Amino acid sequence: MDMRARVNTALKQAMKDKAADRLSTLRLINAAIKDRDIAVRGSGDEEAACCGDAEVLAILGKMTKQRQESARAYEEGGRLDLAERERQEISVIEEFLPKQLDEDEVESAVRAAITATGAGSIRDMGKVMGELKARYTGQMDFGKVGPMVKDQLCAAGNC
Structure with a gap:
């Protein structure tokens, strides 16, 4: 199953489970993938009309890094509640990333x-x-x- 299908399956399951936090993170992932599709489509390259697994992995990696930086900034600012929310989003995103190498x-x-x-x-x-x-x-x-x-x-x- 490709990455896009895995995200969509998880999104549907989160809707059924009424897991609001997980659902919002999965929707953010889906939106980022669709944004990338639109950007590629606008470049005029018809063969690359939608991004593949490698690009989805890059998007997920970027999203994880952004949230890590945000969590660090929130901690420095004393907003531990927002830092925890960022960490929860990271855990959902990392479910779709391959195992990190030691x-x-x-x-x-x-x-x-x-x-x-x-x-x-x-x-x-x-x-x-x-x-x-x-x-x-x-x-x-x-x-x-x-x-x-x-x-x-x-x-x-x-x-």
């Missing part, structure tokens, strides 16, 4: 991507990141992976 798995994925791309210097960092994004979208935090890639490329002595 640190060892991320390191081995970075090494494999460096080998696969034949990266030899820091100039090849974009190739390595592109390879990782193609294979592991939604499974790792690329903000944390970037410095790891840089460290491993610099460890080869080509910085």
